[in-house]
Amino acid sequence: MKLLLSLTLIWALSSTGAALVCQTCTTSACTATVPMTCSSETMCITASIQETSGGTPVQQIFKACASSSLCPAISSEAFSVNLGVSSGLASAACCNTDNCNSANVPYPGDPDVNTLLCYSCDPLTSQCTSLLQCKGAEDRCIKASVTNGSTTTPAFGCATNNMCEAAASSGQLPFFESVGNVTGAACCTDSLCNTLTPTTTTSAASDTCRIRLTMIHLLIGLLVFTLY
Template structure:
């Protein structure tokens, strides 16, 4: 009996020593995502496949990514400034090369009754924005020496690994409650950063 237990324990430990293998690729637009296998790092225990859509000025840009991921990166939600909106739909799995499918972009959602401050094109951040879908948080996004933006975000985005992926010099602060992100007058130059699908985050490093 003791021998059987020792063999079972050894097999379990040995099986966990193998790293996970996931497909990796990135594509923008309607083109295919040409996937290739990749061996994950020890802390990357998930294979991820996600679709990010950035809508601004009535134009939507879609990015599809497959990669290894840590559990905190398996999130879905949206990030909305009123001028631009980024949605992320993620599917994660735990077996080798299981991320072979591409999830569809999150569909348009109706307003949910929550409001947050946002910044209009005239540098005035006293405007209000009606949040949509799962956006149950207000946010302030800050980059030193550049500026900040405000708007609505999903809880999953605020509690995920987005802050770390943006780097030590960037700050994303989320809060609960209507108009909790204050109405300060600030610059708009950082808005253009939100029109890019947060590439460092999407590629999972």
């Protein structure tokens, strides 16, 4: 019995000691941090974020425990998304030891445009036909739905592959939770591949079939009338 109790105590202590501890910010400027014991995450992350909405740039520091979809390995990553009316760029570093994310990383610079072209949406009309030139490491066109409160709108634009994978896994655009809840995130690699799926094809085909059937019935009626 004593042996069983001892083994249980050792297991409990070792399990507690194995939990990763990461620094987290108490303000958006991250002027102060507090340690947080991670639940199931095995990585810490620190990121310097530049977000633009309505032409207004905002900078923020982010520190936290990180899921495997956000930090699959120890690395430095660039996360980027551009939805036309809003955009965000983050320089991030992932590590896996206690409080390893205490230091900050430099803010990202303004990237040059690349060759990828994607569709983006007009927030007033929800029409997703505007052309958007991607920048920097953005190598995917993204399409998704974003919900803020009771309003759901389409969100099309440019993104990096790691941003696409994290959004599909967590239902959020990492570092840019103010955008809203993201559902149905899908990404593709060719220019203008994030087009809306036509919804009128089936209806048009049905109309064509009905017209053809009507013509056939008329022809049969005419043939019967001619014979008799």
